[in-house]
Amino acid sequence: MGESESVKGYRAGFVSLVGRPNVGKSTLMNAMLGVRLSIATPKPQTTRNRILGVRTVEDRGQLVFLDTPGIHRIRRGRRLNRAMVDEAVRAIRETEVCAFVVEAKSLVQRPGQPLWGEDADIAEQIAAAGVTCILVVNKVDQLRGRAQLLPALAALGEDSRFIAIVPVSALKGDNVGHLEGVLLDQLPEAGPLFPEDTLTDRAERFFAAEMIREQVLLQTDREVPYSVAVEVELFSENPRDGALEIQALIHVERESQKGIVIGRGGQRLKAIGTAARARLEAFFGQHVRLELLVRVQADWADRPQDLSRFGYEEAP
């Protein structure tokens, strides 16, 4: 992916972040970038697209992260879910290094066989793809003591599929700097793949939509988070006062969901707008005027034309 001249000692390449939903892949990428680029919430399906984040470490190298939707067994066969899993599997194949993220508390449940269930399946898929894999044990802050991890780490130390095992807390930033060094060491010697001040390859509009969707996820429950897509219709800088003017449509699948998102007397939509605006202003460093509308678009998550309109790719 991209050619550049090789600089002595400088390393560069792509690192995919894979794992079950909710293990902390997006939080980890944000911790390494030092920016909240990829939205992260306790809800499943928070990350739906692959998101590229570039971390340049001065004089040492460049890590190009691909944050992916989680890999999980598809129980509900919706097109959106399939597209998400395909995206993650594709990312593994396209990168030179894979950071496989698991949760500390699930490893300690079965120390003799620490990777079980879906984690075991994902480990198999990574091994089959033949990429270098680093096992990242996240959320160590949730354990009562680090000693709890030792039996699982001993068992995993025997597992030749992993070139290194690194415990971290993405949320607290513990050991994230060490992980960065471990990942860099695995990349090939090469010059930077992107200009050194690059953060991502996606357009600003995409992040605006994501930050609005993040607030909808955080402020609604039950089926709504699965049924929401956000489409930015207007994204422009007002030449008079330099403010960003953003108009977005929040698509839901049913009238009842529209009612939930709007809330009594419009209260919830107002709260979503206020929080999203604060987040957008922090991200873009500009004053933002935000207008949100809610529209019912039945079954968009099953319709190929809507999936591509909302930025979700299907495998060719």
Ligand SMILES: Nc1nc2c(ncn2[C@@H]2O[C@H](COP(=O)(O)OP(=O)(O)O)[C@@H](O)[C@H]2O)c(=O)[nH]1
């Ligand atoms: N306690 C704790 N929570 C974390 C950590 N990393 C992520 N989380 C939380 O786990 C949830 C899912 O994180 P997210 O990054 O969206 O997971 P993803 O689906 O794998 O991308 C969020 O509520 C995060 O705040 C961690 O190191 N410790």
Ligand SMILES: [Mg+2]
């Ligand atoms: Mg995520």
